[in-house]
Each structure stands twice: as C-alpha cells, then as structure tokens.
Amino acid sequence: MTKIPKYWGKAKIYLSKKDKIISGLIKNYKSPNEIILTTRKDIFFSLCKSIIGQQISVAAANSVFLKFKKKCNYKITPNVVANLTNEQIRKCGLSKQKIKGIKNLSRQIINKSFNPKLINKMNDEEAIIYLSSLKQIGRWSAEMILLFTYNRSNIWPVQDIGLLRAISKNYKKKYLPPENFVKVLQKRFSPYCSVATWYLWRSIDPEPIQY
Numbered sequence: 001m002t003k004i005p006k007y008w009g010k011a012k013i014y015l016s017k018k019d020k021i022i023s024g025l026i027k028n029y030k031s032p033n034e035i036i037l038t039t040r041k042d043i044f045f046s047l048c049k050s051i052i053g054q055q056i057s058v059a060a061a062n063s064v065f066l067k068f069k070k071k072c073n074y075k076i077t078p079n080v081v082a083n084l085t086n087e088q089i090r091k092c093g094l095s096k097q098k099i100k101g102i103k104n105l106s107r108q109i110i111n112k113s114f115n116p117k118l119i120n121k122m123n124d125e126e127a128i129i130y131l132s133s134l135k136q137i138g139r140w141s142a143e144m145i146l147l148f149t150y151n152r153s154n155i156w157p158v159q160d161i162g163l164l165r166a167i168s169k170n171y172k173k174k175y176l177p178p179e180n181f182v183k184v185l186q187k188r189f190s191p192y193c194s195v196a197t198w199y200l201w202r203s204i205d206p207e208p209i210q211y
Helices: 008-018 020-028 043-053 058-071 078-082 086-090 096-110 116-121 124-132 139-148 161-170 179-189 193-204
Strands: none
Touching (some): 008 020, 008 179, 008 193, 020 193, 043 058, 043 096, 043 116, 058 086, 078 096, 116 124, 124 139, 161 179, 161 193, 179 193
16 A cells, blocks of 8 residues: 555645635544545556456445455465466455456466556546446546546546535435536536545445545
C-alpha cells in the first residue's frame, strides 16, 4: 500500500467550497478517523480481484479471493496464474467465464499484447477503452482500476450502484437519481470526481473496498 494521492488535500478544499453535502461528508470523516484512498500499484492483482468480485456479494468475493490467493501461494503474478490449471482455479469458487478472463489476462501480460505501462500515457477515456478490451473487464471495472490502482482524480463511475444510492440518499432524490442531476454533479465536482465519489461511498458504507 502507498500513501494517499497528492491531490487529496487540495481536492477536499475545492469540493468543500463547491458543495455543502460533500463538505459535510468530508467533515464527518476527517482525521483521525478519516479513511483515505490508497493503492497497491499492482494492476494484475487488482484486475484479478475485480474479475473475481463481479456479480457476487462483497463477502463472497472476499472468500473466493482468499482461496485464490492461497492457491497462488500468496504471489498473484501473471506467471503463477498462467501455471495454474483451470480445475485448480475452479476449486477456489470461480465460474468458467471468470477463469477464462483471469487466464487470458495472465497470458496477455506475459506476451505483452496488453501492456499496463501504456495506461500512464493515456487520458481517462483512452485508458477505459484499453482496459475494456480485456475479457471480463467492462467500463465499471476499468473505472475501478483507474480510481484504485492508478488513483486518477476525476473518475465518476455512473454505473456504480453504490454511488447512485449515495447520491439518492444525500441529495434527497429518488432511486435511480435523474441522469441530468448526476451529470450536474459530475460537472460540479470535476476535476476531483474521484474524491467526491469516495466520500459519497463512505456515507453508505464506512468500510472501503480495495481493488
């Protein structure tokens, strides 16, 4: 794990001036109880965790991932995963599609048909498209990788149920919140949508998920 993003302090000041709701959330989670976005800076680890966690509960995802991690002898690398058989991975609780996605990912990194280093040279939308070219990785997963692994400052994941629930709760909107209102918030929070997203998440779940 690494230290918090450099933009975090500046973003809190900016957002507090822009929006009373976010200002209140920031105050609620201030130090020493503040939970801050950090990252592992390990995209393969994060992508594997993202694939495993798709369409299942957080508790189930954590259980499966722990088994997968143990099967990898606690070294989740492309070479280790590539050498696991489909049956070994299946016994961790993964579906056929998720096994295919993880195995393909390991092969693509090994043969360099997917190069994570290129992402640093891309803007957010380019990076989302590049990540989404991987099997089992859609826009939501790509946005989570940019937010958690690369700590991009302006990710606004409008497909995320948690974010939409938090908007509905904090801004007294019906669920789902109106699309136009979600876009208004995005414009208001830019260029620090990631930080606004983080505090909105905390308003409905104090325990952060780490990809």
